[in-house]
Amino acid sequence: MYDLLVVGAGPYGLSLASHAAAAGLDVRVLGRPMATWLGHMPRGTLLDSPPWATNLSDPEGRWRLDVFRAFRGAALPDTGPLPLEVFTEYGLWFARNAVPPPDERTVTEVSPCRGGFEARTEDGETLATRTVALAVGLPPFAELPPALRGLPSALVSHSSDHAGLGRFRDRDVTVLGAGQSALETAALLAEQGSRVRLLARADRLRWNTAPLPGPRPWWHTAVAPHSALGRGWRNGFHAGRPDLFRRLPARTRARLAAGTGGPAGAWWLRERVERTVETLLGRELLSAREVPGGLRLETAGRQGGRQVLETGHLIAATGFRALRARLGLVSPGLRALLATGAGGAPEVGLDFESSYPGLFLAGPVTAADFGPAMRSVHGASFTADTLVRGVRRRLREGPAGWQAGAGRRGEMPDGARP
Incomplete structure (x- = not known):
């Protein structure tokens, strides 16, 4: 029986495994390394976080992004943009060097058993473990507006469905949304020759400010400190003190998590967007229906008036909602025992343990409790260190600790390689 199974091998899962192995835990990480980044983001994407804030985490800091770039003989700029291809190559390098060899099989179900959990893999094998950490990333939580649900995937898709956009070359495409994903998807489509428009409720597009070049005077830093999440004291707090964010009242956490880092582009x-993309702003999508050759969309303006447009395909860059119900790989009985907070996300404690003893969560699913940093790679370092301490605490309590915790929260069922 393992001490810890890490389900998911993206930045959070790999960082967790590195910290757990260094702590002497018998850990196994399951999943294809960097699968979300390789399979759910279009080639040509650029990361909107600065390179210095895009490190995976190992306890000694040996396997940073700048070390990887030096190893490859390529300089690394202090500010973005960092190509997706460079980051995924870095993640694979980290997986080869900083963690025990990942088991690339997909986990289909995690369920409780006496003394811990069982994880069933895609080929039917069952692995037993005392604790589990789910680091499943964003794809399970993709959100589609009600008007688009039930339409065929040939006509409607989510932005996270695409590892490439080549199938839309010379086609008519509408992108729904006003955030980074929507804006970059639209730009990539336009640059490859698609006929693309951006449809959004926002009256105007918002753009994040460029980092100031060179050293900044102390008074600039005092007024607007720079952080991994951008300039300003609020962003600095979210990036630097997720531990304090977790101690805020639940309603305050929910408000800040929902209201920080709203739709904006890098x-x-x-x-790239203003030069090539048609924008239809201040329009609410009312309905969508299939017609010969594509979709007919009905929209309404803020000041009234309806507009109908037809398109060959709609890509919804409409974000993600970390709902408990979308943790599909958790068995139904176990999923029902997980306490939820504001917005339906599973709650986690101060060390990322869910309300069910021994089941830990990591990554964007924890943003409602630990803040917006959990939606970025930057949050992996704090998460890995804190969560592994929580796992060690849980393991020290032993079987009696599991049984006691279950009684309170829900009954326990019977040299670098190349």
């Missing part, structure tokens, strides 16, 4: 993307 500074380096603005010219």
